[in-house]
Amino acid sequence: MPGGLLPKDVFDEKIQRDNELAVAxxxxxxxxxxxERVVREEYGKRxxxxxxxxxxxxxxxxxxxxxxxxxxxxxxAIVAMRQYIDRLSAEYVSVLEKQAADLExxxxxxxxxxxxxIKTIRGNVGQYVHRSYxxxxxxxxFSKIPDATINAARRYLxxxxxxxxDVLPRGRAGMNRRFPSTSRGQ
Numbered sequence: 001m002p003g004g005l006l007p008k009d010v011f012d013e014k015i016q017r018d019n020e021l022a023v024a025x026x027x028x029x030x031x032x033x034x035x036e037r038v039v040r041e042e043y044g045k046r047x048x049x050x051x052x053x054x055x056x057x058x059x060x061x062x063x064x065x066x067x068x069x070x071x072x073x074x075x076x077a078i079v080a081m082r083q084y085i086d087r088l089s090a091e092y093v094s095v096l097e098k099q100a101a102d103l104e105x106x107x108x109x110x111x112x113x114x115x116x117x118i119k120t121i122r123g124n125v126g127q128y129v130h131r132s133y134x135x136x137x138x139x140x141x142f143s144k145i146p147d148a149t150i151n152a153a154r155r156y157l158x159x160x161x162x163x164x165x166d167v168l169p170r171g172r173a174g175m176n177r178r179f180p181s182t183s184r185g186q
Contacts, residue, residue, distance in 0.1 A: 007166050010157070024088065031084055035077040042071035064127035086125050093118050 006014065039047045043054065050058075057067045061078045070078070100114035138144075 007161055007164070009160075009164065027084060031077070031081045035074070035081060038071075038073040038077050042074050059129075062129050082126065085129065089121050089125055093121050096121075 036047050039045075039050065039058075043050060047055075047058075057070055058074070058078065061067060061070055061075065062082060064082065066075055066078065096114050096118050100111045100118065103111035103114060
């Protein structure tokens with residue numbers, strides 16, 4: 001049965017998210033490949049072989065401070081990457097705004113935290129790049145998630161299931177069967 005132990009709506013959301021991530025990964029690979037290609041053509045060497053000074057110029061350009069000494073096609077590839085990052089940021093802000101509105105309507109003070117995140121993202125558009133995230137780089141990242149966060153997610157899933165009339169298994173054993181990658185806490 002597709003979805004395994006996941007409720008259908010959670011499985012459908014997972015598939016939607018996976019598809020959106022696949023598109024973003026494809027676009028990102030294309031943009032990175034384009035930059036690497038023009039760097040090789042304009043600098044005569046692979047990006048990894050560039051002197052640190054040139055690497056820093058490119059990094060600063062990606063963060064919005066474009067040096068006129070960077071060759072034109074490399075600048076164009078950097079600007080395309082920056083625009084893509086900013087578009088993704090705008091899409092994420094839209095998601096956060098909806099979440100914040102839902103939380104505010106429910107009287108949940110967590111809406112303030114969402115508003116703070118939105119403010120930070122908007123303040124960094126066009127200038128900030130973070131190239132690495134623990135969730136993707138650290139295979140044990142999930143084990144470092146605070147128990148309160150895991151328990152909040154479990155409560156949320158139970159509430160959503162109850163609203164649909166589904167019953168999620170209770171207790172550690174039941175939740176660990178449902179969510180084996182986060183087999184800790186209750």
